[in-house]
Amino acid sequence: MKNIVLFCAAGMSTSLLVTKMQDAAKAKGEEAEIAAYSIAEMDSVIDKADVVLIGPQIRFQEKDVKNKVDGRIPVDVIDMRDYGTMNGEKVYAQAVKLIDENK
Template sequence: MTKKVIMLACAAGMSTLLMVQRMTAAAKNQNKDYDIFAKSTTEIDSQLNSDTIPDIILLGPQVSYLKNDIQHKTDAKQIPMDVMPMVDYGMMNGEKMLAFAEKLMG
């Protein structure tokens, strides 16, 4: 199985760091080899053109207003993208967020 790359994006790339930790722990508990990291939304363009193109991008609820603009970019690269569910984000539920990402990745 190819390693999956999950990118979380928020205003500064910092508020999602705890979610990265929680999702990474959930993936490890499920013996899944995922690369999960957080970046600022301003870094999405460079990430989409890097050597490590994400398999999915999840936006923090606080930047949901950027969804339409980012959707055009991810659609062009055929990468799924959505806003993290507020309840699971607020509860820092890494297992549910990982399941959400996996469902979107197909």
């Protein structure tokens, strides 16, 4: 099972995107644990993640997150258009691709 973690400013704005990503995973017959958190919760959840996606509104914190994971897992910023349109299918595909490339 894939464990996908999304970070945003407060953990609230990504909740709809999480639901759409879960729908995309289900449609593909894949199991995935997908959850959104505030960036302030990073220390308590990051060790369980297979991949971390960052909301574009906090893209400036990408370096901090990458330093925290120290290359153990992939980290990327969600495309602003995909985030804005809540394109769960594309964001889920982004996460899966990162996980696959990290194997």
